[in-house]
Amino acid sequence: MNASVSLTNAQRAEAFTTEVRAHLSDLPADELDELLDGLGADLTERLNEGDALGDAAQYAEELRQAAGLPPRGPEKPAKVTVAEKFTSLKQRAADWFDATPGRQGFRGLMASLRPVWWVLRAVVGAWVALLLLRHPLVNGFPISFWSLVFTLGLIIVSVQWGRGRWLPQQWIVRVRDIANVAAVILTVPFLAAGWANISTPHYDYVVEEASTQGLAHNGGQVTNIYAYDCAGNLLDSVRLYDQDGKPITTMGEDESTAPDSWVQAEDRSYAHSFNPAARDAEAWNVFPLSNAPYSDVTGEAGTPAAAQPQKRELPPLSRDCVDPAASAEGSAHGAEEGDNPAAEGDITEGAKQGEESTPAEGATRQQQPADGSTPPDATTTSAVTPANQTTARQ
Known part of the structure; x- marks a missing residue:
């Protein structure tokens, strides 16, 4: 009340005019300005004369009716922006935390x-x-x-x-x-x-190129080597070296024994040992290696024996390949049937002696075995006397 008394009549009239304008805010701006033109001066004069201003809303309705304007419709709520909503939400949250001491302590903890x-x-x-x-x-x-x-x-x-x-x-x-x-x-x-x-455990499968120790072929480990000659025969006790003269083995650099092999047809694993010819020298570069199957009972490897390859023989590489076994057999047969210089000399000498000897002596030599033994009728033949020879000639 004291604040209202301290205002001048012009200020009171201006505040009243502002309230009336707010009640007529649905009207167009130019029409509103025309309707309220000079209202402040009239209200100031009335206040100077001691008249009261009354209610601003009722005064606005009287102006609306005097101007022949329709009554004010229901006011549409002002559209709230996102920023205003967010600000209101923060304010409501702050008010909720300030409601009790416990909430205030929780807010302090969250702030820290x-x-x-x-x-x-x-x-x-x-x-x-x-x-x-x-x-x-x-x-x-x-x-x-x-x-x-x-x-x-x-x-x-x-x-x-x-x-x-x-x-x-x-x-x-x-x-x-x-x-x-x-x-x-x-x-x-x-x-x-x-x-x-x-x-939850995770399993990551990473495919990497495996670095196989020893010998490898197409990504698989080589556990034994079988060599064949030109004619396709299996060779035994073949010694292998690389271009630098180093022994070629199926083992890795730090391995002391040859790797095991798995025979799919037998569903069995084999342990490898030295080639029989290289057992005393303990040379791992002599192939094929010996092998021994693991026991299904004890799990230990048996006594090493000669390894059996998948292919015992192969076809010759070309027509020029000669089988060493057949070549050796032919040489031996030729030696048995060939001309012997010593025997040929004996036969020639015997033929000459036969020509100079009598028919009976020649017959006797011809009947004598080659080994020098006396034939069964040698005694009878030698019993012929010169007289008998004469009688026979007569």
């Missing part, structure tokens, strides 16, 4: 954890961004050198925003507020994904 939230907000944002960019995952998380650099950069920006820094323009403040809301919503799936990846 703001730096943690600043970091978590950046981590969640980096996680979502890298997933949208289809970054490769490691145990469910996009982890790499550049992803760590990107996450660290977001953490620095988030901390500076939390401290009220690096916000030169208002739109950046809006971006920060939107990021806060998005981070709050996405924190739940982020933590759920992290828990799922920690509690």
Whole structure:
């Protein structure tokens, strides 16, 4: 009341005119200006004369009726912007925390954890961004050198925003507020994904080129070697060396025994040992190696024996390949049937003696065995006397 008395009549008239204008705000601006033109001076004069102004809303309706205007319709609620809604939400939250001492203490605890939230907000944002960019995952998380650099950069920006820094323009403040809301919503799936990846084992299958020690062929390990000659015969005790004169073995650099082999047809594993010819010399580069099957009962390898190849012989490489066994057999047969110089000399000498001897002596030599033994009728033949020879001639 004292404040109203302290105002001048002109000020009171101006305040009354403002209230009337507010009740007539649904009218067009030019029509409203025309309707209220000179109202302030009239009201000031009335106040100087001691008259009361009355109610502004009723006065506005009287002006509306005097001008022949329709009554004021129901007022439409003003459209609330997103910023106003967000501000109202924050105010309501602040009022709720201020309601009780317990809520005030909880708000203080959360305020002390703001730096943690600043970091978590950046981590969640980096996680979502890298997933949208289809970054490769490691145990469910996009982890790499550049992803760590990107996450660290977001953490620095988030901390500076939390401290009220690096916000030169208002739109950046809006971006920060939107990021806060998005981070709050996405924190739940982020933590759920992290828990799922920690509690559930993951198996990553990585295909790498295996580095096989010893000898390898088309990616598989060579456990034994079988050599064949030009004619296709299996060779035994073949010694192998490389281009530098070093022994070729089926073992790795640090291995002391040859690797085992698996025979699919027998469903059995074999242990390898030295070739029989190289057992005393303990030379692993002599092939084929001996082998011994593992016992199904004891699990130990038996006594090594000659290894049996899958192919005992192969076709000759060409027509010029001569079988060594057939060649050796032909040589031996030729030696038995060939001309013997010593025997030929004996026969020639015998033929000459036969010509000079008598028919009976020649017959006697012809009947004599080659080994010098006396034939059964040798005595009878030698019993012929010269007289008998004469009688026979007569």
